[in-house]
Each structure stands twice: as structure tokens, then as C-alpha cells.
Amino acid sequence: MAIWCARLSVDRWRLSLAPNGEGVERGCGPDAEPTVLITETAHGPRVDAVNDAGALAGAQPGMMLADARTLCPQIQTAPADPAGDLAFLEKLAIWAQRWGPWSALDPPDGVLVDITAAAHLFGGERRLLDDVDAAFAKRKLTVRAGIAPTAGAAWAMAHYGAQNRGARLILGGHEDPMRRLADFPVAALRLDGDVLTVLRRLGLKRLGDLADITQGAVNRSEAAARDALHRRFRNRKSPSANPLIRLDQILGRVPEPLLPVVQHTMPLVQRRLMEPLRHRSLLDQVLADLATDMARELEGRGEGARRLDLGLWRVDGEVIVRRLEMAAATREPAHINRLFAEKLEGIDAGFGIETVRLRASWAEPMDVDQRDVEEAAERHGTSLAACLDRLSVRLGPSAVRRPIPYASHLPERSQIWHHPLSPESAAHAIVEPRARPLKLLDRPERIAVLYASPDGYPQRFRWRGKVHEVNRVEGPERIAPEWWREKSTVRLRDYYRIEDDKGRRYWMYRHGLATDGRGGMPDWFLQGLYA
Structure with missing residues (x-):
């Protein structure tokens, strides 16, 4: 099943203005005024998304903002957020696993869900689509969903299928796919823009035209066109640049690999207190208990924390957050407590803190504790990583740098200064060590x-x-x-x-x-x- 979020950017922008869903219906709220989401480019602002009122005014995605304002001088602007859209789509893909065992991203605005042997749990494929429409309508998101035996065919059904009935967006396994998809435009193959231009110049506008040429020729002109098409695209290995591969994927002749989205839960421990805390000594005791619980949780997962987020919920509803980043993965409770002690100075508890939560938002694999020299040094406070952590907490992360090897044989370029809390890049490979002066x-x-x-x-x-x-x-x-x-x-x-x-x-x-x-x-x- 392919789920197409037809207005993902606009829906996210609209819901950010009305998070409770009030006034987001068509014709009122943010959609009442012509608005475009723009991205700054070297040639000026470019329109990335348009709301309904903006589309009626003549604005279209891809045009420059100056052209859009020529058509509608009173058009409003808001910054586009591609990174936020992708993060939202990842969460949406995990949430969509309620309809199938696994899902995959279909950027920039789609999700693919494997519903093999799962549709009967919802009463059939048609009722499954009804459930999808109802679930997204409840969240004020505009989507279209299509079901087909292959991912490419489901994508084509969701984007170019008939819109009158949900059943029309279902391509059964017993049906001939080309009979249903023959009238779809060649854009249904998910090709790059330059490839679509080449196909249109060749007179290939529908999937049926492309299928007739690739499968056989009736006369000499069609045979020449088929040979020319094969010669033009035979060396293109990328599916998005080769219409022959895309067509075979839609028809199920060539498998299409998909990368499932796997939910990765972050370690989290918390304390809900019977009596609100107002004194620092009691807060330190709670933090020590949470650090011990976090160490136990990380040890069970074979990981160490690189970033820890401490959240303090006050009685009046305000939330205080303190973040800690470390130079090396650790799960030592004493080290965590020592670093957070600097972060908790000057905390205003108000009428009291009723909930304390500690979450490891960044964790890395960590070997089993071997009681080696580095761990002994850390216990005595002389570890290099522990020293970097203390300096970063006291002076700020931007005030500390460390030298790391760099892939260059020239001595003056053989090392660079690196942020101590950032992971080292794979490009910083270590050149073969040689005898060098200190x-x-x-x-x-x-x-x-x-x-x-x-x-x-x-x-x-x-x-x-x-x-x-x-x-x-x-x-x-x-x-x-x-x-x-x-x-x-x-x-x-x-x-x-x-x-x-x-x-x-x-x-x-x-x-x-x-x-x-x-x-x-x-x-x-x-x-x-x-x-």
C-alpha cells in the first residue's frame, strides 16, 4: 500500500499554526489567505509548496517568488522545512505500521506499507483504505492511498488513480496491470525530470505507449523506436533514470528493494514523586538514582550514552530541560552525576518538581566492561574523555577542541582540530604511521x-x-x-x-x-x- 501525503509541507505548516486542529478546515484559518512556502536559493526565493488559496491565485511549486507575486501581490510567505518534513515522514512511517508488519519511506512525501496477508484483519482491502482515510482525516492530513501487488504500481495508483471511489485505487493480483495502468502518464514510473522530457519528445506520453514499444513491434517504425529506446537507456543503472527498469518493477518482472523503517527506542528512566521537590540535595539524590537506572538500562542494551536529556516537570506545568553531551560513550553513574551537577546550578523549582525524567537521546554501542586502564583512569578522574566532558560543561562545547588524525601525508595537514562532542567522520582516516618528531x-x-x-x-x-x-x-x-x-x-x-x-x-x-x-x-x- 502506497500512502501519498499530497500536501505534506502545507499540512505541517497549517497544523503548526493551529496545533489543536481548530480552524484548519478548507476556507478558514491559515488557508483563508494565499500562502506559499519558500526556500532561499542563489537566484532568490523559490516556491516549494502552495496552499489552496495560493493555488487559486496562480502560484505553483517550483516558480520563483517574484513570479508568484506578479500573479498575486498580496500573497503571504512562510519558510519551507524539508528536514522537518522528512523527520515527520519517518514518524509517520512508523505510525503506519498499524496496517502492516513493516513500512518504508518514499520521499519526499510518501510511505509504503507491506500489507501482505494483513488486509483481511480490517475486513478487506476496501475497508483498509477507508480506515486509512479516516485515520489521516482525524489528524487533518490530506492523503491518497493505493493498493497493488508491487510498490511501483501502488505508487502509481495513489498518485494517478481515479479519485471517485476508494475501490478504484485497488489493483488486484488477478488483474492485468497494464490494462489498468495503460492510460496513466509516464510520470507514474517515478522518473527524473530530464528522462520524462526525453520520453515526451519521443512521443511516449502514456504507460501503454511505452509497454507497446518494449514488448513488441507491429511495423518497422515501432521496431526502430524500440531499438532506439533500448540503446538510449541501456547504460543507465539507476531505476529513476531508466524507464525500462521502472516498467519492469511495476509489472513485477524485476524486484524493487525497499529499506524498512525500524523504530529505535531511546533508553528512558523517570521518577514520579509523591511529594514535590524544592531542595537541591533531594534533587541530587533523585538524579543519582536515575543515573544508576540509566546505567543498568544501557548495560542491558550493550550501549553507552553520548547525549543525555534531563527533564524536570514543575507543579505549575513548566518543564525545565538540561542537555549533556559527552566526548565518549559512557554509562558510569558517578561521571553522569558529576557533569549534571554543573548544569543544575540555579534551577528554579518554583512550587516544586513532581517528575524527573532522564533520556539518552544519543547512544552508541559500547563494549562490555573489562576494567581496563582507561576505566581505571576514569574512576580516578584522569581520563581524557572525562576531562573533555568537564571542560565542555564548564567552558561550553564551542571552547574545546581536540586534534585528530587526518588522511594526508603532508605533516602540516596530518591532523585537524575537531569538536570533542561530534563523531569523527569516516574521511578522517589515519595514514600509515611513521616516525615523526614530537x-x-x-x-x-x-x-x-x-x-x-x-x-x-x-x-x-x-x-x-x-x-x-x-x-x-x-x-x-x-x-x-x-x-x-x-x-x-x-x-x-x-x-x-x-x-x-x-x-x-x-x-x-x-x-x-x-x-x-x-x-x-x-x-x-x-x-x-x-x-
């Missing part, structure tokens, strides 16, 4: 080097006004420039580990070769110092 200069400093030949080992060098005699040399280690981000004339580097006559060790490199044809004689730079 101290790198902020910028490589030019030095004067005396050597036997332009490409030979250095024998003496001058750095910061002092001359150093070279006793030992190791190298070179050659590092090529990053050609994908630098000019082709950048020279390579040959790195050397140098020890002078006083036992001090340096890390320097020769920038270029005398024979590379990318400049004159090579320059020397000192970049690091060994301890």
Missing part, C-alpha cells in the same frame, strides 16, 4: 644548508643565526605533493633526520630537486624537533 613548528622555517652536491646529504646548516655541524643523517623519506589540491608545479619533499655535534636532533626537508625542471636550486626547511 614537536612540529607552526610553519617550516627556511635554513641555509651546506652539502657536497645539490642532491647529497647536508653537512652543515644555519638556523636562527647559529651554525650546526651534522654528525648523523637518516633519509631521505620522499613525500609527493597532493596533486588533486595543489598546482602541478609544486615540488616534492625529501625529509631527513639530522643529529648535530651536540646530540640534538632535527627534522628537515629539501624542497625540490635540482633536475626537476620546476624552479632553480632546491630550498631547505626545518619543520620539527625531536625530544
